[in-house]
Amino acid sequence: xxxxxxxxxxxxxxxxxxxxxxxxxxxxxxxxxxxxxxxxxxxxxxxxxxxxxxxxxxxxxxxxxxxxxxxxxxxxxxxxxxxxxxxxxxxxxxxxxxxxxxxxxxxxxxxxxxxxxxxxxxxxxxxxxxxxxxxxxxxxxxxxxxxxxxxxxxxxxxxxxxxxxxxxxxxxxxxxxxxxxxxxxxxxxxxxxxxxxxxxxxxxxxxxxxxxxxxxxxxxxxxxxxxxxxxxxxxxxxxxxxxxxxxxxxxxxxxxxxxxxxxxxxxxxxxxxxxxxxxxxxxxxxxxxxxxxxxxxxxxxxxxxxxxxxxxx
Numbered sequence: 001x002x003x004x005x006x007x008x009x010x011x012x013x014x015x016x017x018x019x020x021x022x023x024x025x026x027x028x029x030x031x032x033x034x035x036x037x038x039x040x041x042x043x044x045x046x047x048x049x050x051x052x053x054x055x056x057x058x059x060x061x062x063x064x065x066x067x068x069x070x071x072x073x074x075x076x077x078x079x080x081x082x083x084x085x086x087x088x089x090x091x092x093x094x095x096x097x098x099x100x101x102x103x104x105x106x107x108x109x110x111x112x113x114x115x116x117x118x119x120x121x122x123x124x125x126x127x128x129x130x131x132x133x134x135x136x137x138x139x140x141x142x143x144x145x146x147x148x149x150x151x152x153x154x155x156x157x158x159x160x161x162x163x164x165x166x167x168x169x170x171x172x173x174x175x176x177x178x179x180x181x182x183x184x185x186x187x188x189x190x191x192x193x194x195x196x197x198x199x200x201x202x203x204x205x206x207x208x209x210x211x212x213x214x215x216x217x218x219x220x221x222x223x224x225x226x227x228x229x230x231x232x233x234x235x236x237x238x239x240x241x242x243x244x245x246x247x248x249x250x251x252x253x254x255x256x257x258x259x260x261x262x263x264x265x266x267x268x269x270x271x272x273x274x275x276x277x278x279x280x281x282x283x284x285x286x287x288x289x290x291x292x293x294x295x296x297x298x299x300x301x302x303x304x305x306x307x308x309x310x311x312x313x
Contacts, residue, residue: 002104003027003034004085004162008075009093010040013047016093016200020054020061023099027060030103036061037313038093039079042069048309055311063311071174080165082313084195088111088165092156098196105159108191115164115187116179118150119157121197141216145223146180151179152190157195161187177222230296236289240282247278 005023009016020036027034038051040063048065055061064078076090087109091097099120109116135154142153154176168181179190228235250271 001027001035002032002087002101003083004083004088005034005036005102006039006076006079006083006088006090007036007093008039008041008072008079008090009043009047010069011043011045011047012093012202013043013050015095016047016050016054018201019093019099020058024058024060026099026102030106032106034060035083035085037079037082039075040064040065041071041075042066055173059312061311062313063309064307064313065150065309067308071173071175073170073173076175076178077170077192078307080168080170082310083162083165088160088162090156090158090160095201096156096198098198101157101193101195105157105193106192109159109161112191113189114159114191115161115189116182117159117191117193117297118152118179119153119155119195120150120152120192122151122194124197138216142177142180142219144218146177146183147182148179148190150179150190152192153179153200155195172221173218174222174230176218180222229313232296233289236285240285240287240289242282243278243285244282247275247280247282250275250278 007019016038023036036058038061040048040051047072048063050063051061051063055063062082064075064082066074066078079090080088087106089102089105091099097119105117108130109113135152139151139153143151144151151310156176160178160182164182164187167185167187170178170181174181183190224235254269254272254275
């Protein structure tokens, strides 16, 4: 199979028929052997019914339905697990990503020898004040911290080699950082392509301003997990030891002052409490690192999702 197109969705019943027809047109014109995998992330409208109707007409269409809303990361992860194509392309279901970009993304993966090609919506139709400016700041921070030169980490239109999506796990809200997850897994050939951004035709956006706060926190998480996920003691143990030794040094100095220089009122001095606090925090950090080591070696499966139905899989 040439291409697997993974499309996570939530309450997009109006756009699905038009999107499917557009994808089919592109696939037929290029003579691709393909599959479309719709992942219904707990929609409350008729999205799943529409997917069933589309699948009855086109055997290339497959579907996964969650019993409730788990988020885009969970939907992508299940779509990646089900994908069979040599190239896996992700796109949003709201018609803001153009299927006409698929042939060039496919070519860049197959001929350009990229592991990942990420879309860049250079010209956007979103509100500048609430989306463009925060998005630029967020992407700047993401580039600096991840050392990946992408302009639009959150663009849903991306292409991957099959072994990339089979080698990573997307969880929490890490869908923004799939290129970062791939980089930490050893896939470093990451390219970018300017893609067309379409104005939303149906429905309303599912993301608010909170996504930028959550996105920044997730960026810190992915940075920490990437560097210390397999060796948490190197972080917690180091700072725990530093904190404990500073507290211990202060405590020893106070003790020497008390017993050898007959300094009174030592327990009333702020330094005494700083010493105790430093040793307590150091001990807690060290224990956190120790527990982290135990957990990292025995981590259970994160993605135990309740899946209600699957079509054609």
